[in-house]
Amino acid sequence: MNETVEILGKLMDATALRQKVLSNNLANANTPGYIRKDVEFSAALADALDDGVDDIRKVQPEVISDTDAPLDSRGNSVSLQKEMGEIAQNALLYDFAAEMTGQKFNLLRKAISGTK
Amino acid sequence: MSEITLMPGVNISASGLDAESRRMEVIANNVANAQTTRGPDGKVFQRKDVVFGQRLDAALGEGELGGVDVLDIVADTSPGRQVYRPGHPDANADGMLEMPNVNSVAEMVDMMSASRAFEANLSAMKTSRTMAAKALGIMSGK
Numbered sequence: 001m002n003e004t005v006e007i008l009g010k011l012m013d014a015t016a017l018r019q020k021v022l023s024n025n026l027a028n029a030n031t032p033g034y035i036r037k038d039v040e041f042s043a044a045l046a047d048a049l050d051d052g053v054d055d056i057r058k059v060q061p062e063v064i065s066d067t068d069a070p071l072d073s074r075g076n077s078v079s080l081q082k083e084m085g086e087i088a089q090n091a092l093l094y095d096f097a098a099e100m101t102g103q104k105f106n107l108l109r110k111a112i113s114g115t116k
Numbered sequence: 117m118s119e120i121t122l123m124p125g126v127n128i129s130a131s132g133l134d135a136e137s138r139r140m141e142v143i144a145n146n147v148a149n150a151q152t153t154r155g156p157d158g159k160v161f162q163r164k165d166v167v168f169g170q171r172l173d174a175a176l177g178e179g180e181l182g183g184v185d186v187l188d189i190v191a192d193t194s195p196g197r198q199v200y201r202p203g204h205p206d207a208n209a210d211g212m213l214e215m216p217n218v219n220s221v222a223e224m225v226d227m228m229s230a231s232r233a234f235e236a237n238l239s240a241m242k243t244s245r246t247m248a249a250k251a252l253g254i255m256s257g258k
Contacts, residue, residue: 012251016124019247020181023125023240027132027184029233030139031168037181063181080236091243098250105254 003053005104007045008097014041014061015094021063022087025078032074036066036083126244131171131183132237138186139166139230143223150218153206160206161216162191163223192217 018039028034041061048055069077142164152161166189171182194217202211 016247019240019244020125020128023128023132023237023244024181024183026233026236026240027128027135028168028170029132029236030136030229031170031184034170080232084236084239087240087243091247094247095250098247098254102254 002104003056005101006053006056007049008101008104010041010045010056010059011097012094012101014039014045015090015097017061017063018090019087019094022083022090025083026080026087029076029078029080029083030074032076034076034078036069036077037063038066038086040064123248124244126241128181128183129237129241129244131185133234133241135166135168135184135186136230136234136237138189139168140227140234142166142189143227143230146218147220147223147227150216150220150223152216153204153213160196160214161218162193162196163216163218164189165192 018041021037021039025034025036039061041059044059044062045056048059066077069079069082071077146163149161149163155161167187169185169187171185195214196217197215198212199215200211201207201213204213207213
């Protein structure tokens with residue numbers, strides 16, 4: 001319908017998936033041998049933004065294993081602090097996309113009803 | 117897909133809360149039995165450990181994002197402290213009594229870890245709920 005709504009929708013999808021992945025990291029904070037996971041999408045989305053709306057539709061957020069994070073004595077790489085920080089940032093991004101989408105629809109509503 | 121967009125990760129956080137509270141129970145049981153020299157089998161109490169494992173969620177096609185499971189509760193078989201207590205009914209012929217292998221300080225550290233992890237899971241769950249509310253807010257124009 002609209003490029004902006006499409007992009008914001010993608011952003012909400014990706015951040016919702018990331019919330020899930022980060023929650024899974026927290027749930028496994030005490031699972032021996034668990035390697036933290038993350039979602040990769042911002043680079044792909046930025047590339048697609050350069051190429052147009054058809055590419056945006058194709059962007060798929062990807063769950064990856066974060067192999068850079070340091071392991072503790074049980075071979076687990078989850079840090080509560082780090083995950084909480086990422087969750088806060090990610091939620092903010094989701095809120096932003098939801099807010100912008102709402103604004104977009106509000107504009108549409110105003111245009112249809114002809115009121116201010 | 118609706119679960120992904122509306123309530124991202126609530127079930128996952130719930131599994132984390134479940135697992136950490138099971139761990140808390142086991143720790144509490146260890147501390148409560150720190151002086152128990154006679155269990156149901158007549159032997160000295162052995163401290164228990166929980167075994168956590170990833171829960172797989174094949175249904176979503178994302179592999180492992182299923183949260184966490186308590187796979188097992190196992191006894192720690194390391195020997196307990198020997199104390200000289202000749203008058204005790206559970207003491208051996210030499211008057212030595214084996215105490216449970218519970219180390220109160222180690223249990224406290226474990227308890228802190230379980231409690232912090234529980235709080236983190238709870239906080240993640242709250243965030244998921246707020247996100248779901250925001251998505252609904254788009255419809256109502258708020």
